[in-house]
Amino acid sequence: MDIKVLKAQGYSQRAVAKMLRVHRGTVRRVWDEGAPMKYRRRPRVSKLDGFKEQLLSRLGSHPGLRATRLYREIRGRGFAGGYETVKRWCRSFRREKRAREGTVRFETSPGLQAQADWGETRDVRFASGEVVRRYFFALVLGYSRLRFVIYLPEITQSWLLWAHMRAFDFFGGVPERILYDNPKQLVKRPRPEVVWQERLLAFASHYGYLPQACWPYRPQTKGKVENAIGYHERDFLLGLDPLPADDGELNRRALAWCEEVAGRVCASTGVAPWERFAEERSHLRPLPGVAFDCRSVETRRVLREALIAYASNRYSVPSALVGRTVTVKESFDATLHVYADTDEVAVHTRLRGRGQVSILPEHHAPLWKALGRLGQKKRRTAAPPVGASVSLWRPPLVSVERRPLGVYAALEGRA
Numbered sequence: 001m002d003i004k005v006l007k008a009q010g011y012s013q014r015a016v017a018k019m020l021r022v023h024r025g026t027v028r029r030v031w032d033e034g035a036p037m038k039y040r041r042r043p044r045v046s047k048l049d050g051f052k053e054q055l056l057s058r059l060g061s062h063p064g065l066r067a068t069r070l071y072r073e074i075r076g077r078g079f080a081g082g083y084e085t086v087k088r089w090c091r092s093f094r095r096e097k098r099a100r101e102g103t104v105r106f107e108t109s110p111g112l113q114a115q116a117d118w119g120e121t122r123d124v125r126f127a128s129g130e131v132v133r134r135y136f137f138a139l140v141l142g143y144s145r146l147r148f149v150i151y152l153p154e155i156t157q158s159w160l161l162w163a164h165m166r167a168f169d170f171f172g173g174v175p176e177r178i179l180y181d182n183p184k185q186l187v188k189r190p191r192p193e194v195v196w197q198e199r200l201l202a203f204a205s206h207y208g209y210l211p212q213a214c215w216p217y218r219p220q221t222k223g224k225v226e227n228a229i230g231y232h233e234r235d236f237l238l239g240l241d242p243l244p245a246d247d248g249e250l251n252r253r254a255l256a257w258c259e260e261v262a263g264r265v266c267a268s269t270g271v272a273p274w275e276r277f278a279e280e281r282s283h284l285r286p287l288p289g290v291a292f293d294c295r296s297v298e299t300r301r302v303l304r305e306a307l308i309a310y311a312s313n314r315y316s317v318p319s320a321l322v323g324r325t326v327t328v329k330e331s332f333d334a335t336l337h338v339y340a341d342t343d344e345v346a347v348h349t350r351l352r353g354r355g356q357v358s359i360l361p362e363h364h365a366p367l368w369k370a371l372g373r374l375g376q377k378k379r380r381t382a383a384p385p386v387g388a389s390v391s392l393w394r395p396p397l398v399s400v401e402r403r404p405l406g407v408y409a410a411l412e413g414r415a
Contacts, residue, residue, distance in 0.1 A: 003030045047081035048089055055086075059093065067091075108142040110276075111283025113212075114175040115140050116164075117229055118155060118183075124250065127243040134247075137163040138229050141175060144276035145266045149232050149254050151247065157185040161203050161294040162332050168207065170255070173284025177210045187213060206292045208285045235261070295329040295337075302326060306363055310336065312354040316363040317346045 006016045013031060017024045048055075051074045058065055058073070067087040071079075074086070118137040125131050135155040140147045148167040152159045168174050182190035189195040194213045204211050236257045244250040262273040269276060300308040306319040310328055317326060317338055327339040330350065338346035348358045 003027055007031060046085070047079065048085055051077070051079055052089075055089070055093075059090075109283075110143045110280035111173075111175055111285075113142040113177045113179060115142060115179045117181060118160065118163075119229060120155070121233070121237065124151070124237075125243055127245050134250075136229070136232070138232065139164070139167040139178070141171065141277065141280060144273045144280045145269060146171065146262055146273040146277045146280075147232075147258055149258055150251050151254060153247065155185065156296065157197065157199060158294050158296040158330075159332070160185055161199070161292065164203070165291060165294065168287060170258075171284060172281060173286060174207045174209050175284060177212050179212050179214055182213055186211070203292050203294070206288060208288075232257075295331055298328050299325055300328055306367065307357070308338065311350070313351040313356045313358070315346065315348045315357075316359040318363050319366045321345065
């Protein structure tokens with residue numbers, strides 16, 4: 001028991017001394033004391049005090065500088081202390097800096113938000129031995145942590161929108177909002193006021209969600225998908241065995257991996273994503289009846305040879321379109337569709353490489369017929385009269401005069 005506690009309870013000094021078995025003088029000394037004085041350590045003078053301003057300036061402009069480098073710099077300016085002093089100060093500085101930059105995880109209600117991200121991987125190896133560069137796209141539902149991952153041959157706007165559609169099909173619905181970084185494929189200008197690409201706005205309107213941009217250089221804003229991408233690379237892509245035969249098998253196995261991981265307990269929520277998704281599914285917006293046309297759209301002018309140029313190669317179209325402008329749409333199965341107004345006039349398999357030509361015979365058949373008629377007309381005009389003899393001999397292109405050898409002898413003075 002404490003003397004002051006017993007005093008507050010109404011006991012006398014004699015009674016307190018008897019209860020605690022201490023001398024009455026001890027009780028009397030404590031009886032009227034105020035609050036105990038706090039011990040204050042006198043500030044220590046450090047040899048580093050005169051150099052801290054320089055250290056702060058250097059770490060502010062170059063945060064990655066190591067303590068050994070900083071120690072050499074200030075020692076050249078007269079610092080008399082040791083390396084351990086500088087190392088302890090740098091460690092304390094960085095610890096306080098991380099504490100100031102700490103973030104609080106933001107949890108969202110079911111169906112409210114998803115986070116999207118994509119990146120590049122250069123070491124995708126197929127069973128044939130071919131090593132290719134591929135781009136992965138990931139979309140993670142914020143509440144359930146259910147994730148979708150797919151690999152793309154290109155990172156164009158069309159391929160990104162197509163990957164969104166595959167993710168919506170996997171989820172069976174659309175979240176209310178999707179949080180993005182600030183990529184040029186989707187954002188015209190990130191700050192101060194975000195200006196989205198028109199095609200993304202049309203896509204978002206078609207599926208009924210609101211695009212949102214996070215602050216530049218703040219990956220923590222969408223930490224759910226950032227963590228999902230790192231986990232996918234370590235748990236799926238690294239050491240992938242057996243090797244996939246092609247892109248189709250790679251994406252089928254990536255989708256199977258997403259379904260498998262959804263059955264594991266999430267470290268952040270303590271619940272498997274499939275379990276929380278059972279609650280979140282009903283909060284997703286339904287898919288529209290008609291899918292958005294994500295194909296890339298470009299226009300081309302038909303050349304005199306009834307060909308169009310596309311991606312450094314040429315493709316045939318009906319000869320009747322020579323001189324007209326047509327629309328070219330590239331599908332995601334590596335086919336090109338050519339339209340004149342709204343009518344589809346040609347379908348080609350896209351050529352890989354440069355300087356190649358794809359010609360469908362039916363496109364140039366009218367040209368060959370016209371050439372054939374022109375050739376027949378010329379032959380009829382130049383045909384000899386009936387019964388006349390035709391000589392196949394052609395005179396030489398250059399006429400040479402023939403002289404007797406005596407001429408050359410006279411020129412030499414021997415005649």
